[in-house]
Amino acid sequence: MKPIVVIPARMNSSRLPGKPLADIHGEPMIRHVLRRGLEADVGPVLVAAGDPEIANALALAGGNVILTDPNLASGSDRSHAALSSFDLDGNYDVIVNLQGDMPTISPSLLRKAISVLDDPQIDIVTLATPISDPAEAERTAVVKVAMEPAAENSSTGRAIYFSRWPIPYGARNLLHHIGLYVYRRNALDKFVAAQPSQLERLEKLEQLRALVLGLIIGVAVVDTHPLGVDTPEDLDEARRLLAPSAAAIS
Structure with missing residues (x-):
């Protein structure tokens, strides 16, 4: 690759x-x-x-x-x-x-996502992290992904669906989708050439277009959710997280 x-x-x-x-x-x-x-x-x-x-x-x-x-x-x-x-x-x-708008993302997450493409059947890779706060699960701004694990207790799998609603029903741990994507080039070509799907328009989630097209989206579950800066409050948090250490200042 x-x-x-x-x-x-x-x-x-x-x-x-x-x-x-x-x-x-x-x-x-x-x-x-x-x-x-x-x-x-x-x-x-x-x-x-x-x-x-x-x-x-x-x-x-x-x-x-x-x-x-x-x-x-x-x-x-x-x-x-x-x-x-x-x-x-x-x-x-x-x-x-x-x-x-992801200034705090760990570079290791990019490497982790790329590694999922070792499976030749995967067209696109994205990331997710477990949701621990029940209130977060109910927020429509938090996109959830239903993933079929590659094996029991596996931290990787395939995306079945994405939604702003808590999915899948009955799951002990829901997954918060992270908006990082790794595309094989032919998959990106196919994706941008297609019109938005009906599901994409309803949920306002472009990754559903890929699923409708039959592209396979691999998911890697990671421990942390990188901050996406969408509001002034997010910007303040990014400044806090990226503040120089006392050692660096001295």
């Missing part, structure tokens, strides 16, 4: 406008995400920027930047467009779609 990390980012966010450039200890958030991608050390890192301000903020930060149409519907569409411009010869066959 020859992976590439692609980070889609755009300025237009309804809950936190301009969040790729939100300051976190003197640097825009998108630089922190870029750093996480580089630290994973799985391949080159490409930022799919929907706005020139994002490209300008990364001018001296390393990595590669491709400007994409700001009107593209999703991060997967943005990643596909950037990759099509950056890699005309199709050298990279695995695309790690790392959202541009």
Whole structure:
């Protein structure tokens, strides 16, 4: 496999406008995400920027930047467009779609997700973490995944369905979906070429399009849920988590 990390980012966010450039200890958030991608050390890192301000903020930060149409519907569409411009010869066959609002994600999670593609039947990989708070299970903002384990007590398996409702019924432990995706390149091509499915429109979850298309989504269950920055409160938490240590300050 020859992976590439692609980070889609755009300025237009309804809950936190301009969040790729939100300051976190003197640097825009998108630089922190870029750093996480580089630290994973799985391949080159490409930022799919929907706005020139994002490209300008990364001018001296390393990595590669491709400007994409700001009107593209999703991060997967943005990643596909950037990759099509950056890699005309199709050298990279695995695309790690790392959202541009995950500045605290552990690089090890990217490596973990890629490893699931050792199973040749898997087309796409995503992550999930157990839900311990019953209130979290009831929140519609928390996406749940019903996974069929590869074996009894296995931490990997295949996604059967995603929903904003608590699924599957009767499960002792529900799984909170983490919005990181690793695509085989032909699966990403197939995904972005298809129209949104009826289930996708109902649940407002694009990963359901992949299931409707018959693509197999592998799931790796991990211990922690990386923070996604969607609100001012999330931004404050990211600043806390990324605060320099006292040793580093001294």
